[in-house]
Amino acid sequence: xxxxxxxxxxxxxxxxxxxxVTHVFGIPxxxxxxxxxxxxxxxxxxxxxxxxxxxxxxxxxxxxxNGFGVACVTYCVGGxxxxxxxxxxxxxxxxxxxxxxGPSPTDRVKDVLMHHKVRTFDTQRHIYExxxxxxxxITDPATAAAEIMRVIAAMQEHSLPGYIEMPFDVVDxxxxxxxxxxxxIAATSKPDNLATMIEDxxxxxxxxxxxxxxxxxxLHRFGLTDQALAIANxxxxxxASTLLSxxxxxxxxxxxxxxxxxxxxxxSVQKYVEDSDCVIMLGAFITDVWFGFTGxxxxxxxxxxxxxxxxxxxxxxxxxxxxxLKEFLETLVNQPINKxxxxxxxxxxxxxxxxxxxxxxxxxxxxxxxRILGLHVxxxxxxxxxxxxxLFGAIKLRTKKATNFLSDAYYLSMGFGIPxxxxxxxxxPNDRVIAIAGDGAFQMTGIELSTAAKFGMKPIVFILNxxxxxxxxxxxxxxxxxxxxxxxxxxxxxxxxxxSKKVTTNGELEAAFKEALAGDEMYIIEVIIPRNDCSxxxxxxxxxxxxxxxxxxxxxx
Ligand SMILES: Cc1ncc(C[n+]2csc(CCOP(=O)(O)OP(=O)(O)O)c2C)c(N)n1
Ligand SMILES: [Mg+2]
Numbered sequence: 001x002x003x004x005x006x007x008x009x010x011x012x013x014x015x016x017x018x019x020x021v022t023h024v025f026g027i028p029x030x031x032x033x034x035x036x037x038x039x040x041x042x043x044x045x046x047x048x049x050x051x052x053x054x055x056x057x058x059x060x061x062x063x064x065x066n067g068f069g070v071a072c073v074t075y076c077v078g079g080x081x082x083x084x085x086x087x088x089x090x091x092x093x094x095x096x097x098x099x100x101x102g103p104s105p106t107d108r109v110k111d112v113l114m115h116h117k118v119r120t121f122d123t124q125r126h127i128y129e130x131x132x133x134x135x136x137x138i139t140d141p142a143t144a145a146a147e148i149m150r151v152i153a154a155m156q157e158h159s160l161p162g163y164i165e166m167p168f169d170v171v172d173x174x175x176x177x178x179x180x181x182x183x184x185i186a187a188t189s190k191p192d193n194l195a196t197m198i199e200d201x202x203x204x205x206x207x208x209x210x211x212x213x214x215x216x217x218x219l220h221r222f223g224l225t226d227q228a229l230a231i232a233n234x235x236x237x238x239x240a241s242t243l244l245s246x247x248x249x250x251x252x253x254x255x256x257x258x259x260x261x262x263x264x265x266x267x268s269v270q271k272y273v274e275d276s277d278c279v280i281m282l283g284a285f286i287t288d289v290w291f292g293f294t295g296x297x298x299x300x301x302x303x304x305x306x307x308x309x310x311x312x313x314x315x316x317x318x319x320x321x322x323x324x325l326k327e328f329l330e331t332l333v334n335q336p337i338n339k340x341x342x343x344x345x346x347x348x349x350x351x352x353x354x355x356x357x358x359x360x361x362x363x364x365x366x367x368x369x370x371r372i373l374g375l376h377v378x379x380x381x382x383x384x385x386x387x388x389x390x391l392f393g394a395i396k397l398r399t400k401k402a403t404n405f406l407s408d409a410y411y412l413s414m415g416f417g418i419p420x421x422x423x424x425x426x427x428x429p430n431d432r433v434i435a436i437a438g439d440g441a442f443q444m445t446g447i448e449l450s451t452a453a454k455f456g457m458k459p460i461v462f463i464l465n466x467x468x469x470x471x472x473x474x475x476x477x478x479x480x481x482x483x484x485x486x487x488x489x490x491x492x493x494x495x496x497x498x499x500s501k502k503v504t505t506n507g508e509l510e511a512a513f514k515e516a517l518a519g520d521e522m523y524i525i526e527v528i529i530p531r532n533d534c535s536x537x538x539x540x541x542x543x544x545x546x547x548x549x550x551x552x553x554x555x556x557x
Pocket of ligand 1: 468
């Protein structure tokens with residue numbers, strides 16, 4: 001225990017700052033205002049936004065790039081408004097700390113009816129228990145530091161969101177004691193089990209004709225990507241990512257073969273992975289997105305797979321208890337595994353072809369949009385992508401550096417793209433952030449560009465305007481998929497900064513993108529996409545999804 005000059009509030013933000021957090025995203029309210037004052041007094045930069053769902057997405061994107069994100073909101077009206085984006089972070093294992101203002105412990109005891117209270121004073125905390133790995137209501141300055149450290153330690157251990165409710169008065173109280181930091185004891189494997197699994201892994205890989213690694217999101221979240229890549233490099237094993245882990249290793253790496261997502265993937269990648277006689281699934285988070293929503297896991301037959309995750313270790317049908325992923329990876333790399341001589345690998349997103357004059361004059365399409373993007377993105381381009389064909393089309397985009405692509409590709413909430421860009425711009429101020437959203441998704445959180453304008457951030461924003469909810473039209477169409485056509489190019493006038501362009505042809509699109517990249521302003525490009533156009537990926541799964549969801553199509557089949 002050490003004595004301290006801190007208040008509860010100054011301790012919290014000092015602790016976060018020492019962890020390497022540089023920005024906090026939020027919206028204040030009366031219960032949270034004293035917390036905001038401590039935040040402003042700290043070295044952290046406070047990015048106040050316009051709507052809480054965006055606050056959560058921004059903190060999530062920041063966490064994906066910097067390892068830990070913080071979202072600060074007021075009690076219930078703010079916190080519950082942010083629930084969906086924290087649910088997204090939970091579902092996709094992103095450590096976002098929710099700090100919510102709250103009523104005083106004295107009021108809690110009296111159980112008075114107080115504004116923002118829903119049912120009981122604990123309603124918000126109970127709801128957040130469902131989407132976080134640890135929660136605390138800070139009611140006593142004597143235990144405040146320990147409670148804060150407990151929540152943060154759990155978040156780091158599990159790479160999941162956490163919740164701290166900070167009463168408006170407790171935050172100002174002096175903090176008398178700080179306990180010694182909890183020592184994290186790294187889990188270790190049972191040596192015999194690790195040895196058996198390694199032996200089986202070496203034998204399976206050496207026997208295989210076409211081993212392939214699927215590098216998934218747990219590797220990124222637990223800082224194990226380098227260990228996985230070392231295995232690929234040493235033994236010449238090709239690597240696919242998943243849609244959620246897209247860009248986990250550089251997409252220009254010679255062993256990278258693209259995104260595997262069942263029938264959503266490029267056919268060459270799907271075939272390579274599904275024909276493999278040894279699919280090594282590292283840090284795998286296996287969801288229906290792995291199989292393009294409509295495929296099945298049977299395509300990767302169990303006898304040919306190796307699964308190594310935080311929770312489960314399995315080769316073929318055999319499972320291994322108490323084997324730690326990190327130790328498995330670090331041991332496997334030193335084994336006598338044959339280095340492969342590889343033939344031609346699938347390269348679905350290899351250098352895109354420049355446009356010829358005829359193509360420049362043609363109406364653009366989703367496929368050409370990503371081709372043009374691929375022609376001009378650089379190592380400094382970070383892409384944040386929203387749900388919809390923006391995401392499915394991006395499967396074919398080749399980014400140029402690891403973790404340069406962010407999307408909520410499992411939880412698939414619309415609204416991530418624009419606020420995600422705000423988080424990315426805070427995390428990577430020297431990179432150029434490019435946000436891509438469909439017109440529908442843009443109408444959910446696009447107005448958050450106001451925050452970019454307020455803080456002098458300069459994203460390049462693509463609104464893919466296909467006149468409504470295009471993805472859904474493929475599944476089941478009706479008037480409910482129509483949206484109002486906004487005059488998107490008026491937005492920069494609304495915000496008072498930046499440039500807007502509306503483009504229809506490939507040539508106009510390319511010229512606008514080049515101008516945006518060369519300039520130093522917020523740049524909004526509305527791309528008109530024909531209503532009936534979609535990416536090759538969506539084309540492949542759209543009809544099948546339609547049959548699954550639409551009883552009329554099922555009956556026809
Ligand atoms: C928050 C949220 N609400 C609803 C949905 C269901 N949904 C999935 S895609 C989609 C349409 C997206 O439209 P748009 O952003 O224009 O992209 P497009 O499909 O046209 O490419 C909808 C409504 C969702 N995923 N997330
Ligand atoms: Mg649309």
